[in-house]
Amino acid sequence: MKVTVVGAGAVGASCAEYIAIKNFASEVVLLDIKEGFAEGKAMDLMQTASLNGFDTKITGVTNDYSKTAESDICVITSGIPRKPGMTREELIGINAGIVKEVSSNLIKHSPETIIIVVSNPMDTMTYLVHKSTDLPKNRIIGMGGALDSARFKYRLAEALGAPISDVDGMVIGGHSDTGMVPLTRLATRNSVPVTEFLSEDRLGQVMEDTKVGGATLTKLLGTSAWYAPGAAVSGLVQAIACDQKKMFPCSVLLEGEYGLNDICIGAPVILGRNGIEKIVEIELSDAEKTHMKESAEGVRKTNDLL
Numbered sequence: 074m075k076v077t078v079v080g081a082g083a084v085g086a087s088c089a090e091y092i093a094i095k096n097f098a099s100e101v102v103l104l105d106i107k108e109g110f111a112e113g114k115a116m117d118l119m120q121t122a123s124l125n126g127f128d129t130k131i132t133g134v135t136n137d138y139s140k141t142a143e144s145d146i147c148v149i150t151s152g153i154p155r156k157p158g159m160t161r162e163e164l165i166g167i168n169a170g171i172v173k174e175v176s177s178n179l180i181k182h183s184p185e186t187i188i189i190v191v192s193n194p195m196d197t198m199t200y201l202v203h204k205s206t207d208l209p210k211n212r213i214i215g216m217g218g219a220l221d222s223a224r225f226k227y228r229l230a231e232a233l234g235a236p237i238s239d240v241d242g243m244v245i246g247g248h249s250d251t252g253m254v255p256l257t258r259l260a261t262r263n264s265v266p267v268t269e270f271l272s273e274d275r276l277g278q279v280m281e282d283t284k285v286g287g288a289t290l291t292k293l294l295g296t297s298a299w300y301a302p303g304a305a306v307s308g309l310v311q312a313i314a315c316d317q318k319k320m321f322p323c324s325v326l327l328e329g330e331y332g333l334n335d336i337c338i339g340a341p342v343i344l345g346r347n348g349i350e351k352i353v354e355i356e357l358s359d360a361e362k363t364h365m366k367e368s369a370e371g372v373r374k375t376n377d378l379l
Contacts, residue, residue: 074098074314077144077183079175080151081105081114081133083296084191087303088148088310090118093129095307097314100130102141105151111135142182146310149175149202150302152192157292164193165378172198173205180206187212187348189309190324191302195248197375199324199337204379211349215324217248218339220305222322224286225255228279229262232271239263244283245322245339246368249375253284253339254364259355312344319344320353330354332362333369336376 076092078085081103089101105111115133122128134140141147152168172192179186188208190199199215202208221244230237242260246252257276260267267276282289290298312319322341327333330352331340341353357365 077102077141077147081111083299085150088306091307096127138178144183150191210326218322225283247372252368316346
């Protein structure tokens with residue numbers, strides 16, 4: 074199992090690290106345009122192998138896509154990160170050109186690959202890969218919902234005063250500060266609805282904190298977060314590589330599901346060896362349907378900028 078990660082910055086390096094530590098891939102190729110940068114990150118990570126107990130080979134390369142040939146899964150993290158005060162949508166001008174070129178080069182050398190898009194604005198970048206390549210829809214996946222759901226569960230556990238292993242919850246909709254739809258109605262603590270433990274006001278605060286999770290970190294760090302995005306990617310990659318049939322919310326091209334067409338937006342999917350093996354349609358409340366529709370309108374406005 075060969076995995077390529079394009080972009081050796083903080084997010085890309087975290088992706089490579091978490092994938093390697095899980096020890097299910099034979100090789101991770103880390104590619105960057107900056108001379109020697111990916112090579113240095115790969116060498117540093119490989120020097121942790123004996124300490125962290127993994128045998129995955131991590132190879133760093135400078136802009137040489139031939140080294141990515143026959144990759145089973147490719148992850149695109151390249152592009153400029155957010156700075157404090159920036160929205161994900163403001164990144165589109167630069168990142169669209171990068172993502173289009175990167176995806177074309179990856180597919181040239183790995184025509185059967187599955188692509189996971191991390192670059193922001195993530196839903197629109199995922200849509201761009203659909204529109205600019207010939208890959209089938211099951212092999213193009215946007216990472217956002219997996220990360221948003223992890224942040225949602227963190228905030229739920231915080232509000233409940235519970236261990237996070239007790240908590241389950243999901244975020245669908247667009248990967249943006251206003252577009253996320255945290256499904257508080259379906260969130261649980263060890264199978265018991267969280268509405269049994271938390272007031273409506275407290276749940277509302279959890280929702281708002283989840284939606285601005287990325288912006289909160291950007292303000293604190295001065296740039297985009299990297300640990301949780303890297304972990305989210307590694308979860309998706311492992312589900313595909315190990316044919317786990319796990320359910321994750323991901324940005325996926327919808328063709329009628331949830332009443333939406335010709336748009337990439339977060340929805341629950343089953344991930345296995347073929348990538349997206351099924352889009353799961355759950356029954357939404359009227360309020361959730363309204364939020365999902367508003368989220369889709371926001372994503373379409375960003376798509377129009379393409």
